Amino acid sequence: MDQSLFHWAGNLRFLRKRKNLTQQQLSDATGIKKGRLAAQESGKTKNPRMEDQVRISTYFNITIDHLIKTSLSDLTAEQLYEMETTSSLDITGRHIRVLPITVNTDNEENMEFVPVKAQAGYRRGFNDPEFIANLPKFTLPGLPREKTIRMFPVSGDSMLPIPDGSHVIAQYVDDWSLIKQDMPCVVILKEEDDILFKMVDNTMKHDGTLRLHSLNPAFKPFRVNANEVLEIWKFIGYVSREMPAIAS
Template structure:
């Protein structure tokens, strides 16, 4: 196995420096701990975890087999560009990572609550089991116990009549390709500190994007690329302290 990953350390260092990143910046972007990245770059870790291989492959848009078997520093700029632009796009989200969960004493999945103070850190800590374990837990009647459920804070008036400061309850979507048009979803982006709550039109099969739009017509729709997305959660309901406006 050691021979197979001979180029991993050199390729990891080469791609990081090519993008002008420090080890800490790459760690933040991929949610791989800096110490693990440093050990892989130095060659001390000869067998990186499969999830680390997938995260690095997804971030740089380089197939895992090339990261392992090819010396990318020997590629010309044109060859690297071709490799990056022809890498297959995962429109399902299934291969990005394994979603960490926690369970209760009955071995049932907990429902985690992302408080406002943890909102900015969620996009960096979403795949860190310790971060997820630190989140408060909640329970409400009528929610499906066999599904992965989380509650997220939302802000602003883009999804009125759902008021600013509400908390949206949503179910984890493990296959993005089944998301239908006008599905209300929480969308977590890799390099953003905000958590988006929007209506989603799934255009991934057409151009590798999601079209996000609001209930409030004053906000213009926009698109995000599939490789910018880390998680999608389908809307179930919301909790608010604000009374709805009279119609």
Template sequence: MSKQPLFWAANLKLLRTRKKISQQHLADLLGLNKYKITAQESGKTRNPRMEDLVLIAGYFMIDIDIMIKTDLSRIPEALLLELEAGKKIDLAGKHLRILPITVDDNNEENMEYVPARAKAGYRNGFSDPDFIAALPRFTLPELPRGKTIRMFPISGDSMAPIPDGSHIIAQYLEDWSMLKNNMPCILVLRGGEEDIVFKIVGNHIRQNGTLTLHSLNPNYATTTVAIEEVLEIWTFISYMSKQVPEPLAS
């Protein structure tokens, strides 16, 4: 099992230089010896005192876990500014999400279908129980039971050979840290022209708080989205289409 890379030393130096203060100034502010700061930034201190970690992380208003495990130099500038402002950002995707669901007469979760007419409003209504309750429901054999499953329409040819107008059946992912790399997923995004996208997703949450979005169609470029722009992640189960796939070239 490979070791988790640690970024405390590099992150400490990055945050200090972004504040434009010297090692001596930081040490004076924290009531520490300057050589402690020097040793930690150089990586010479293998096991810093927990009291020092708490003191330094508290000064920069960033969680210790993020300071240690996340390479802040690779995080988008807008996200780093929010972290420096003391905002609690879920870089690991582990925070609990409340998802409205509906159940049938047997108290089993319904499978909801997001039709094209409701797709545009899903970004605003995804957390509204009344909006979810108004969505049509569907059933299909051999789908996982006891899971939260929805069906989303897609448009365009970025995921060809999956045809334009197909319907993607996907399972809700609560813990984003469990997202396997290069998984086909439906993403519900906070902003941008498209609110629901279907892509092959590269997971870089732990490294820099981003996801990379790849298309099956090679004519489309890979894009990157900050995790703060993601509202929901649904992992691919199957798809439905009215189109017959094109025959293989002879």
């Protein structure tokens, strides 16, 4: 059996019986065919479909990582409860936090600029009102005043013709389910200090991930799990001191 899925069969059987469900009842609740569930519980299916993993993870409120790497039957009731209450997969992003904002003297929301020197600290201070209040403010004509807008530095040439050293102006996305295919976004990850500017495909309903890819074909696309994401900001413009590259 694939070692990365070593505990899947036992955990699936354990969780179903813990809820006193028959395979048919679990099939009805998750939309996974009973035959597929039976094959997974018995270990005959070595690599369950990603969509099945997401459905089981969502139904039992336990991350896929725990389902495949942890023997749940070996945990105490308290450990299992803690795992269930902290493992919810949120594909909207609405339950992660309340976005701290600042307002001007006219009670209008400020537009904050994240300079390069503050970039490394943004992941740690993103939900700190004091950190956000100390960011520089900016304004440009034509930007919607009723939206939450920030400007982020981007580096590298993965998004050419937007040049290295540009500053991307982006609008906060409070519902990730609204992200469509090939939407340019600034993505803030939990475990990375870099601020990523990529084209985003929303595949969270299918497998719990976002597919990130570049405009520059020299860079390969990659996926990130939804639970690795702190914030998503939709591109609305950029500022640069360089002329865009002209196609030959």
